[in-house]
Amino acid sequence: MQHRKLCFIGAGNMAGAIISGLVESGYPAALISVCAPSATHRDVLAEKYGVKSSSDNNGCANEADVVVLSVKPQMMADVCKALQKDVDFSGKLVLSIAAGVSVARFCELLGDNLNIVRIMPNTPSLVGKGMSGLYAPKQVSQADRDYSGELMTAVGKICWVDTEEGINHIIAAAGSAPAYFFLFMEAMQAEAQRLGFSADAARMLVEQAASGATALVAASPDTPLSQLRENVTSKGGTTFEALKVFTDRKLPEIVSEAMQAAITRAQEMEKLF
Numbered sequence: 001m002q003h004r005k006l007c008f009i010g011a012g013n014m015a016g017a018i019i020s021g022l023v024e025s026g027y028p029a030a031l032i033s034v035c036a037p038s039a040t041h042r043d044v045l046a047e048k049y050g051v052k053s054s055s056d057n058n059g060c061a062n063e064a065d066v067v068v069l070s071v072k073p074q075m076m077a078d079v080c081k082a083l084q085k086d087v088d089f090s091g092k093l094v095l096s097i098a099a100g101v102s103v104a105r106f107c108e109l110l111g112d113n114l115n116i117v118r119i120m121p122n123t124p125s126l127v128g129k130g131m132s133g134l135y136a137p138k139q140v141s142q143a144d145r146d147y148s149g150e151l152m153t154a155v156g157k158i159c160w161v162d163t164e165e166g167i168n169h170i171i172a173a174a175g176s177a178p179a180y181f182f183l184f185m186e187a188m189q190a191e192a193q194r195l196g197f198s199a200d201a202a203r204m205l206v207e208q209a210a211s212g213a214t215a216l217v218a219a220s221p222d223t224p225l226s227q228l229r230e231n232v233t234s235k236g237g238t239t240f241e242a243l244k245v246f247t248d249r250k251l252p253e254i255v256s257e258a259m260q261a262a263i264t265r266a267q268e269m270e271k272l273f
């Protein structure tokens with residue numbers, strides 16, 4: 001892949017996950033800088049991955065080919081207004097990983113016809129297992145689309161969406177989704193502990209069952225998920241009784257409602273930030 005000079009504005013969980021995945025996959029650390037007001041997170045990334053750490057957003061953005069906006073949505077306007085005073089974005093590619101900040105808003109903050117790609121990653125990017133959605137408005141060149149796709153492919157899989165609304169759907173299905181699985185696993189670990197397993201043993205049981213299930217899904221691309229579920233569910237057996245509790249309590253409806261709530265919040269954020 002092409003190696004352009006990258007500057008991350010924001011050094012938090014998501015920027016850290018992408019930086020880790022990029023460096024692990026061979027992206028030159030010398031081409032990556034990371035900015036944040038305090039040294040707390042950025043210096044950890046500098047020590048761990050050899051990237052440059054700075055508190056000077058504008059200086060680093062000026063030096064970069066690609067500026068990755070990775071602050072919280074509520075910080076985005078202040079950060080962009082400060083960048084806009086000092087940085088000429090005309091020759092640069094801007095990548096935003098923020099939920100709920102639209103291309104139109106970025107154009108308002110950083111200039112019309114901004115060369116911007118919205119990316120919705122997730123934290124498994126840290127271990128090369130990310131799932132990122134990407135959206136580019138029509139002014140973005142094919143070369144910049146290709147670069148953005150290659151960048152995120154270095155830390156996982158990608159899915160382009162044709163409309164910006166699709167980014168909110170990616171949030172519901174992938175960006176926020178690791179937390180859904182963590183919640184489920186936390187509940188299972190807690191119950192395994194109540195059954196008498198140590199915290200470590202309970203975590204191992206849950207982790208191995210979850211990673212085994214996802215490995216099975218990956219190894220069976222032509223098998224519907226419902227079939228994989230049925231393969232576990234013996235007639236008159238234990239799984240049937242466990243699944244009956246989930247269906248009686250309307251798990252599919254709960255999942256649908258939760259995903260819709262994520263989308264609704266992303267839409268609200270678009271009006272707020």
Ligand SMILES: NC(=O)C1=CN([C@@H]2O[C@H](COP(=O)(O)OP(=O)(O)OC[C@H]3O[C@@H](n4cnc5c(N)ncnc54)[C@H](OP(=O)(O)O)[C@@H]3O)[C@@H](O)[C@H]2O)C=CC1
Pocket residue numbers: 009010011012013014015035036037038039040041042057070071072073075079097098099120121122123175176
């Ligand atoms: N976490 C996730 O799973 C995902 C997050 N996202 C998006 O990623 C973005 C970042 O989220 P996340 O990483 O979780 O957030 P964090 O709170 O972990 O990190 C925010 C970072 O922004 C830095 N920051 C705050 N103010 C400024 C500033 N003025 N200039 C530069 N940096 C600043 C903070 O600095 P300091 O280190 O000094 O505190 C911190 O490093 C959000 O927009 C979110 O929507 C998208 C997909 C998934």
Ligand SMILES: O=C(O)[C@@H]1CCC=N1
Pocket residue numbers: 099171175176
């Ligand atoms: O919770 C959030 O708003 C961010 C976006 C997707 C995951 N975390």
